[in-house]
Amino acid sequence: MIKHIGVIIEQDNGIMKAANLGMITMARQKHTILFALVMDGSAGALKEKLSSFGISTIIEIRLAEDFQDNPDVRAKAVAKAVEKFELSALFGLSTAMGKDLLPRIAAILDGSLVMDCFDVDLENNIAGTSRYSGKTLAKIKVRGPVPVFGIRPNAREPVQEQKSAGIIQFEAVSLDSKLLRVVKRGETGKDSKISLTEAEIIISGGRGMKNGENFNLLFECAQKLNAAVGSSRVAVDSGWVPYAMQVGQTGEKVSPKVYIACGISGSIQHFAGMKTSGMVIAINLDETAAIMSNCDYYAKADALKIIPEITKLLETS
């Protein structure tokens, strides 16, 4: 039986996030036809790209301007699309936006939901995710109608497959939210603009950065690399950086392609947040630090010297 799978495309200020492509690749399985759900009015602009990753149909969900930003209304619209297009499962990104949207959809559909999946097997309806603060991996079997899967960004390498996607307009009628409204959107401006969970490269600093000012070295380098800046808990507890930057068991769980740890010893609690990274590079003065024996590359060196050197190299190249 062919299954219709809905993939919720996440955009940021009208730009499609790169992580969508890995998610689409993961959704493309035996006996599936993929429907991309686009809610930010740019289906035409995305047609070519989505076609080249195996999307057969783009459903452009039209929302009234007032409700664009409202996760309740967006969830209702997706639930209506599920019904209309007889979708049998939904994929979305397990980003901050996804964490505010996907559970709302699952609650409306009264179906299963697994967040932060690194793998989904649609034939057996089993999703792989993490449990116990990242200390174990779990396989979750979902039963019942229309399961929703929140996919960890960067969990799968994007692979192309050419299709020719058609666009269907979908106007979900009588959508409203009397309960919830978005009244303001702002920025704290405290941390890096690139989101930790979605970044392809993360440069993190720990106690070895010595003070908050030295984190500027990481921010400057990150800007050149288009990377996000993370930190260990020590750097947060010392007041050098805000909590939102903390990676680990009690912070953000990240899976970038490359994780560069600067002056971080590699405690179990820190590993709990970054061990699913693609490549780990450690810069540490102490060869015996735990991270040096569980990474892909290590340099016994002063991070405060190496990082500015890297920034300089990127400036000249």
Next chain:
Amino acid sequence: MQIYVCVKHVPDSAAYIRIIDNRHIDENITFLLNPYDEHALTEAVRVRDMHPGSEVIAVCLGKEDAEKTIRSAMAMGADRGILILTETGHDSIETALILKTAIEEDGVPGLIFTGKESIDDQGMQTLFRLGALFDFPVVTNVARLEILAEKALADAEFSGGVVKTYEMSLPCVIGAGKGLNTPKYPTVRDVMRSRKSPVKTLLLPDLKIPPAQARMEVVELIPHLQKRQPVEISGTDSDIAQKIVQILKDEAKVI
């Protein structure tokens, strides 16, 4: 106003997790109040103190041992507790239905607090299901809360330093994030006092929960070990920097 706080009894995040029979963990470890629920509770107590005549009720679905978590909640300021006793684990769909039934049986919620996530299941969803069952609005990862006469204003934190302010009708469900407050640890006196606070125990069969249409079940647990084979990068500082840039370009292909 009756303010309900959902508190979960979870393994201490510092505990070593040992897997038995491929599906369960060895529960012979310390369990305590889910860290995010501490923030939920702290906020609930703050709101109560600003609204005279209000009461904070901690609700937990768990095994017998979970009474400890309810006692901790009362030491942190909850007026009383409800323990829904169970012998097994429940998925978030069932959990939400059970919590809803127990709350409804007890009183009329003016506000419901939860954590944004339980650190054992990492489900990130019980609060939304609870909201849907009650038809209350829900916000997760709340960093600031203001309760006004007819509505609530809640700041939710997103990545990249983005904050969105949601306006909700009351009652509503608030999913506490770390940024909401700093929980105060109870004094010995608080702990002594909490021993005398009432805990109502409900038996699950008495709640007559109907079966759900969907289900989520753990079929396998695997320890998350990963061993990498480290390769040294050596040389002068500038050699090392050059090699790292080269690795990023040629091997990782990220620049």
